[in-house]
Amino acid sequence: MILEMTTQFRVSDMKEGQEWYETLLNKKPDFIPHEGFAEWELIPGCWLQVAEGTLTEGNGPLRLGVTDIESERDRLVEHLHIDRFDIHSRSEVPVKWGTFSDPWGNQLGFFEYLDKSEEKERAHSILGK
Incomplete structure (x- = not known):
């Protein structure tokens, strides 16, 4: 387990x-x-x-779930000066997502549920909120 x-x-x-x-x-x-x-x-x-330590090429992406991917992207562009990344979606995928890099080449990203009721259910099951 x-x-x-x-x-x-x-x-x-x-x-x-x-x-x-x-x-x-x-x-x-x-x-x-x-x-x-x-x-x-x-x-x-x-x-x-x-x-x-020694950088490891090709780490990630580690994608973090957020409630508003566009505002999080804007915040990082302003405060961390990352390149403005594209946000993607596909009809068969229940989230939209985007990927960016930290200054050391580690791949990160965000995703946002398209169905806000599903997002709320996931938050409740994980965080009790």
């Missing part, structure tokens, strides 16, 4: 990397066990680790 999960991205400069991910996630790390390493609990039991 799987209880939790983590994924890890590497950055070449931990101070810059931590600041970048704090802006992306709108919060400080939940856990910093030692220098060169920080962790954020994205949802209960789901952790993103950022570690200083």
Whole structure:
């Protein structure tokens, strides 16, 4: 039985990397066990680790569910100066999505449920909200 999960991205400069991910996630790390390493609990039991070290080409994408993909994209373009990424959809897929990179080449993205009642049900089942 799987209880939790983590994924890890590497950055070449931990101070810059931590600041970048704090802006992306709108919060400080939940856990910093030692220098060169920080962790954020994205949802209960789901952790993103950022570690200083040798960059790993081709990581990701790690896509994060959001309630308004366009406003999140605009926020990142303004505050993190990422390139404006395209938002995609297909009739057989229940979400729209987009992908972007952090400054170290790690692939990230957002997705948004098209059916807001499904989004609300998912949030309730995961977060109890």
